[in-house]
Amino acid sequence: MTVNQLQNLFNLDGRVIVITGAAGLLGQKHAEVVAAYGGIPVLLDMQATAVQNLAVDLANKHDREPLALALDITDESAISRSCQDILDKFGRIDGLVNNAANNPKVEQSDTKNFSRLENFPLEVWQQDIAVGLTGAWLCAKHYGQAIANNPVGGSIVNIASDLGVIAPDQRLYKQSGLADELQPVKPVTYSVVKSGLIGLTRYLATYWADKGVRCNAMCPGGVENNQPEEFLAKVNSRIPMGRLAKKNEYQGTLLWMLSDASSYLNGAIVSVDGGRTTW
Numbered sequence: 001m002t003v004n005q006l007q008n009l010f011n012l013d014g015r016v017i018v019i020t021g022a023a024g025l026l027g028q029k030h031a032e033v034v035a036a037y038g039g040i041p042v043l044l045d046m047q048a049t050a051v052q053n054l055a056v057d058l059a060n061k062h063d064r065e066p067l068a069l070a071l072d073i074t075d076e077s078a079i080s081r082s083c084q085d086i087l088d089k090f091g092r093i094d095g096l097v098n099n100a101a102n103n104p105k106v107e108q109s110d111t112k113n114f115s116r117l118e119n120f121p122l123e124v125w126q127q128d129i130a131v132g133l134t135g136a137w138l139c140a141k142h143y144g145q146a147i148a149n150n151p152v153g154g155s156i157v158n159i160a161s162d163l164g165v166i167a168p169d170q171r172l173y174k175q176s177g178l179a180d181e182l183q184p185v186k187p188v189t190y191s192v193v194k195s196g197l198i199g200l201t202r203y204l205a206t207y208w209a210d211k212g213v214r215c216n217a218m219c220p221g222g223v224e225n226n227q228p229e230e231f232l233a234k235v236n237s238r239i240p241m242g243r244l245a246k247k248n249e250y251q252g253t254l255l256w257m258l259s260d261a262s263s264y265l266n267g268a269i270v271s272v273d274g275g276r277t278t279w
């Protein structure tokens, strides 16, 4: 490898990278690093205005022309149409970041806590699976197939979670003064969706390997985002580095996974969690 090639190992120069959930807390950061390293982010989210604004912002800062697409990743015909639109506009897709997910939120009443397994509503289960798992598969089905048709292949990154690797420690969510049956918990769908994404990663890593398509999972730990002090103290004590992540601390790993810097990385499940899953 020449010095020049080595220095450009992380460049995404002109690569078209589809990012789902691009308008969210981490999606914006994924899009930013793709644009900063020369890629063309295709910003996909249900929030039409937010995703349009992000495209304008990235275009101004990075001299790129990102494409913003407002769509629901549970709608297969919308995905299929958008895939054709992307191919018409750019002629190729080089990468996919399966990042969109529901952050399962469940109602509470004085007598029932619906986050608990025994009360968890079937329709919330179905919605969470539909976005986080079925949506990721549908995106792989269409955008992933387009990457497999790309003569140079490409990279799929599934955004799982440390909670795809370990069980949630429900003691973190405990509230004093509440009876056991009313205690809130991390909903079951979060574990199921994130573990499922790890299975999808392994499947895809072998499925199109002969077409040059790599697939890896990043498993981020929690991000600092104005959580109550009491919660932070508890969660920090379970992380060897003693803190949650800043929202920009996943950008380096994503860039590595999307670029040629990880050209032999395939089927890896990479925890980026301050060491939480090591304990």
Ligand SMILES: NC(=O)c1ccc[n+]([C@@H]2O[C@H](COP(=O)([O-])OP(=O)(O)OC[C@H]3O[C@@H](n4cnc5c(N)ncnc54)[C@H](O)[C@@H]3O)[C@@H](O)[C@H]2O)c1
Residues within 6 Å of the ligand: 020, 021, 022, 023, 024, 025, 026, 027, 044, 045, 046, 047, 071, 072, 073, 074, 098, 099, 100, 101, 102, 103, 131, 135, 159, 160, 161, 162, 219, 220, 221, 222, 223, 224
């Ligand atoms: N934030 C964290 O602490 C953390 C930790 C570990 C893993 N993760 C994972 O990282 C990813 C991003 O997390 P985040 O904190 O940025 O979430 P977020 O809720 O801020 O963003 C999610 C985005 O997905 C979009 N979205 C939801 N349903 C959609 C659908 N059906 N079609 C299209 N777009 C849809 C939302 O509009 C939103 O913009 C998620 O997969 C999440 O589970 C987050």
